[in-house]
Amino acid sequence: xxxxxxxxxxxxxxxxxxxxxxxxxxxxxxxxxxxxxxxxxxxxxxxxxxxxxxxxxxxxxxxxxxxxxxxxxxxxxxxxxxxxxxxxxxxxxxxxxxxxxxxxxxxxxxxxxxxxxxxxxxxxxxxxxxxxxxxxxxxxxxxxxxxxxxxxxxxxxxxxxxxxxxxxxxxxxxxxxxxxxxxxxxxxxxxxxxxxxxxxxxxxxxxxxxxxxxxxxxxxxxxxxxxxxxxxxxxxxxxxxxxxxxxxxxxxxxxxxxxxxxxxxxxxxxxxxxxxxxxxxxxxxxxxxxxxx
Amino acid sequence: xxxxxxxxxxxxxxxxxxxxxxxxxxxxxxxxxxxxxxxxxxxxxxxxxxxxxxxxxxxxxxxxxxxxxxxxxxxxxxxxxxxxxxxxxxxxxxxxxxxxxxxxxxxxxxxxxxxxxxxxxxxxxxxxxxxxxxxxxxxxxxxxxxxxxxxxxxxxxxxxxxxxxxxxxxxxxxxxxxxxxxxxxxxxxxxxxxxxxxxxxxxxxxxxxxxxxxxxxxxxxxxxxxxxxxxxxxxxxxxxxxxxxxxxxxxxxxxxxxxxxxxxxxxxxxxxxxxxxxxxxxxxxxxxxxxxx
Numbered sequence: 001x002x003x004x005x006x007x008x009x010x011x012x013x014x015x016x017x018x019x020x021x022x023x024x025x026x027x028x029x030x031x032x033x034x035x036x037x038x039x040x041x042x043x044x045x046x047x048x049x050x051x052x053x054x055x056x057x058x059x060x061x062x063x064x065x066x067x068x069x070x071x072x073x074x075x076x077x078x079x080x081x082x083x084x085x086x087x088x089x090x091x092x093x094x095x096x097x098x099x100x101x102x103x104x105x106x107x108x109x110x111x112x113x114x115x116x117x118x119x120x121x122x123x124x125x126x127x128x129x130x131x132x133x134x135x136x137x138x139x140x141x142x143x144x145x146x147x148x149x150x151x152x153x154x155x156x157x158x159x160x161x162x163x164x165x166x167x168x169x170x171x172x173x174x175x176x177x178x179x180x181x182x183x184x185x186x187x188x189x190x191x192x193x194x195x196x197x198x199x200x201x202x203x204x205x206x207x208x209x210x211x212x213x214x215x216x217x218x219x220x221x222x223x224x225x226x227x228x229x230x231x232x233x234x235x236x237x238x239x240x241x242x243x244x245x246x247x248x249x250x251x252x253x254x255x256x257x258x259x260x261x262x263x264x265x266x267x268x269x270x271x272x273x274x275x276x277x278x279x280x281x282x283x284x285x286x287x288x289x290x291x292x293x
Numbered sequence: 294x295x296x297x298x299x300x301x302x303x304x305x306x307x308x309x310x311x312x313x314x315x316x317x318x319x320x321x322x323x324x325x326x327x328x329x330x331x332x333x334x335x336x337x338x339x340x341x342x343x344x345x346x347x348x349x350x351x352x353x354x355x356x357x358x359x360x361x362x363x364x365x366x367x368x369x370x371x372x373x374x375x376x377x378x379x380x381x382x383x384x385x386x387x388x389x390x391x392x393x394x395x396x397x398x399x400x401x402x403x404x405x406x407x408x409x410x411x412x413x414x415x416x417x418x419x420x421x422x423x424x425x426x427x428x429x430x431x432x433x434x435x436x437x438x439x440x441x442x443x444x445x446x447x448x449x450x451x452x453x454x455x456x457x458x459x460x461x462x463x464x465x466x467x468x469x470x471x472x473x474x475x476x477x478x479x480x481x482x483x484x485x486x487x488x489x490x491x492x493x494x495x496x497x498x499x500x501x502x503x504x505x506x507x508x509x510x511x512x513x514x515x516x517x518x519x520x521x522x523x524x525x526x527x528x529x530x531x532x533x534x535x536x537x538x539x540x541x542x543x544x545x546x547x548x549x550x551x552x553x554x555x556x557x558x559x560x561x562x563x564x565x566x567x568x569x570x571x572x573x574x575x576x577x578x579x580x581x582x583x584x585x586x
Contacts (some may be wrong), residue, residue: 132425
C-alpha cells in the first residue's frame with residue numbers, strides 16, 4: 001500500500017513498446033507545435049489575490065462578446081481593485097466581485113447586455129464528442145471550448161464544465177454585467193447551460209479558488225465579511241508589460257482528436273475496462289503556458 | 294450586483310403559488326418520514342481529523358462486500374489511527390491511509406479481495422435516470438446509490454460521482470485491501486467505473502477534504518510528509534456509544550422520484566430553459582442527519 005501502488009491510479013508518462021496505443025499524456029507531450037493555438041493576450045485576464053496568488057482566466061468573445069467587452073472595460077477601469085471572493089459553495093461554485101458594494105461601473109460597461117446564452121452554430125467547426133450527452137442532442141469542442149449543440153438546430157453554447165466561468169445574474173431578463181463572476185469547482189452544473197452567460201474559463205490558478213474554505217451560509221456565502229478573500233485587482237494580459245504577460249495555448253488539430261479518442265478508450269495498463277466513451281466535461285482540453293520564443 | 298441578485302443563482306425555498314411545480318428543495322423539505330431510509334450504524338464510519346473535524350462515510354456492502362468487511366476490520370483494528378491524507382489532486386481525488394508505512398493489517402483483513410467492480414443487477418430495484426449516459430447503456434439509482442447498468446445485461450456498478458469513495462490499488466489483479474481510500478472532489482471520473490472497487494461515499498464533512506491545499510507533486514501528492522493531514526482514527530458508528538453515534542438517512546420512494554423529475558426539469562423562476570434531463574452525477578441523492586427519536 002505504498003506510494004507506488006497508488007501512483008498507478010493514473011500512470012505517468014512512461015516508455016512503452018511501440019505497439020501500444022499512446023496514452024492521453026503521451027499524446028499531449030508529443031503534440032507538434034502546429035497543433036497548439038495561442039490564446040490572444042486580450043482574451044486573458046489576470047486576477048491577483050492576496051499573497052501574490054494569481055488566477056488567469058481566458059475570455060470567450062466568440063460566445064459572449066458583449067459580456068466579454070464589459071469584463072475588459074471593468075478590468076481597464078480598475079473595477080475589481082479591492083474586490084473579493086465572497087462565496088464558496090462545495091461541489092458548485094466560487095463567486096467574486098464587489099458584493100454589497102455600490103461601486104459605480106467604469107465607462108464603456110453596457111448595463112443590460114443581451115442574453116448571450118448561446119450563439120449561432122454557423123462559423124464554428126465542432127469536433128464531436130461522439131458520446132451521448134444528457135443536456136443536449138450533441139456535444140463537442142470548438143476553438144478549444146466544450147460546447148453543446150443541436151446538429152439540426154442553429155445554435156451552440158458553452159458548457160458549464162469544471163473551471164468554466166459564468167456571469168452572476170438576478171432573475172430574467174437581467175443577464176448580469178460581468179462584474180460578479182463565478183467559476184465551477186465541482187461536478188459540472190450543466191442545468192445552468194443556456195440560462196447564464198458563460199464567458200470563459202480559469203486556465204491557471206483554479207486551485208487558489210477550489211481549495212478555499214467553504215462558506216457556511218446558504219449557497220456557500222461567507223457569513224462574515226472578514227472571511228472574504230481579497231482580490232488586489234485584475235488586468236488584461238494585453239495591458240501588462242511584455243515581460244509580465246502570461247501566455248497560454250490550447251491543443252487543437254489532429255493531436256486533440258487523438259487525445260479525445262485516447263481519453264475515451266484508456267489503454268494504460270491500469271485500465272481493465274476502457275469506457276469506450278466519455279462525458280463532455282471529463283475531457284479537459286489541454287491548456288499550457290506557451291513556450292518562450 | 295448585490296447579494297440579492299447572486300442569491301438568485303439557485304433560489305432558496307420560497308412560498309410559491311400552489312399552481313407552480315415544487316422545486317427540488319421543496320420536495321426534499323416536504324418529504325414524509327416514510328420516504329426516508331435510515332442508514333445502518335455498521336454502514337457508517339467516522340474518520341476523525343485533527344482539530345476534531347469529522348468525515349462520515351457510508352459503506353456500500355451491497356456492492357463490495359469483501360472490501361467493506363475489510364474496511365470494518367481495519368477500523369476495529371485501529372489501522373487508521375495515526376494515518377493521514379497524503380494526496381489532494383485538484384478536480385480529481387483526495388486520498389488517505391498509511392502511505393509509505395509498513396503497518397501490518399489487523400486480523401480479519403482479506404489480503405486479496407475479489408474484483409468487486411460490479412455486482413449482479415438481480416436484486417436491485419433501479420429507478421432509471423431517464424437521460425443518456427456516456428459510460429453505460431443506462432444509469433439510475435438503487436438503494437440511494439448512483440448506479441450504471443445494462444438493461445439487457447446482468448450487472449450494475451456504483452458510479453464515480455462527487456464524494457463517492459473508492460479503493461486505491463496497483464495494477465490488476467490487485468484490487469487493494471481498502472486500507473488506502475480516495476474520494477472524488479471534482480467532476481466525476483467515470484472512466485474509473487468498473488476498474489476500481491467503489492465502496493461508499495462521504496455523507497458529511499466532504500468539505501474538510503475538498504478544501505485542503507492541493508498537492509504540488511505529480512498526481513497531487515504532497516511533496517513533504519509534513520504537509521500530510523493527520524487522521525486521528527476511524528470508528529464504525531456501531532462501535533460508538535449511542536450518544537456519539539451519527540445517524541443519517543437518504544431520500545427514497547415517491548419523494549425521490551419527484552425530486553429526480555424536478556432536478557431534470559427545473560421550474561424555479563431563475564431558469565429560462567429547463568434542461569429536460571440530467572447527468573447521473575448531477576443528481577445528488579439527498580442525505581440528511583436522521584431526526585432524533
